[in-house]
Ligand SMILES: Nc1ncnc2c1ncn2[C@@H]1O[C@H](COP(=O)(O)OP(=O)(O)O)[C@@H](O)[C@H]1O
């Protein structure tokens with residue numbers, strides 16, 4: 012009798028697993044179709060958007076003495092254009108994870124370059140402690156990770172606060188930490204923030220951290236977030252250091 016019950020429960024578990032597996036693979040297929048579809052739509056949106064932007068620039072050139080209202084309207088169009096392009100970039104970053112192009116990279120230089128070129132508001136002060144670190148990576152993707160984390164930090168601080176960036180090496184790992192003095196993250200959400208489409212922002216895509224996680228993991232690394240004891244969050248990225256024998 013006991014044997015029958017055990018066998019039945021094992022069978023039930025196997026059937027449940029098979030159903031779950033089928034559900035999961037159907038879900039994965041759906042996601043990959045959606046990924047392809049959105050990447051195509053987003054690509055197709057680029058051309059008309061560039062035309063809108065160029066037309067706006069031409070309108071400014073042809074109207075050498077615009078009144079205040081015209082300037083406001085042109086500025087509003089420019090702002091909408093940059094919002095749309097940054098959303099498009101986020102979606103493309105999410106869809107396109109290309110693992111092949113790795114090269115020996117000084118990630119400290121990448122971080123310095125980003126800190127110098129990103130539009131960081133004046134009320135955000137930057138404190139950085141950057142040791143020179145080399146790793147094998149796709150530099151554009153790693154810059155995407157850093158840029159996403161910096162952008163989130165600035166947004167979380169409502170455009171003012173202290174951004175701290177540290178890069179150092181620890182146990183064969185490069186450790187990158189980006190810390191802010193913003194609102195922090197509810198303890199129960201510290202893992203969910205990395206899942207696709209999770210956002211608490213009115214105009215967020217909820218794809219930034221998902222892209223960061225897939226990029227970091229495809230480089231054999233880890234990414235996690237922890238609330239600071241006082242204010243804000245620290246995001247830690249750990250990546251394998253460049254193997255000197257290569
Ligand atoms: N530095 C941060 N401080 C507080 N919350 C954050 C921070 N970074 C990310 N988050 C939370 O994680 C969510 C997901 O981030 P992300 O994947 O980049 O998407 P998005 O920025 O489009 O919302 C954000 O909406 C926010 O709730």
Ligand SMILES: [Mg+2]
Pocket residue numbers: 159162163219220
């Ligand atoms: Mg983001």
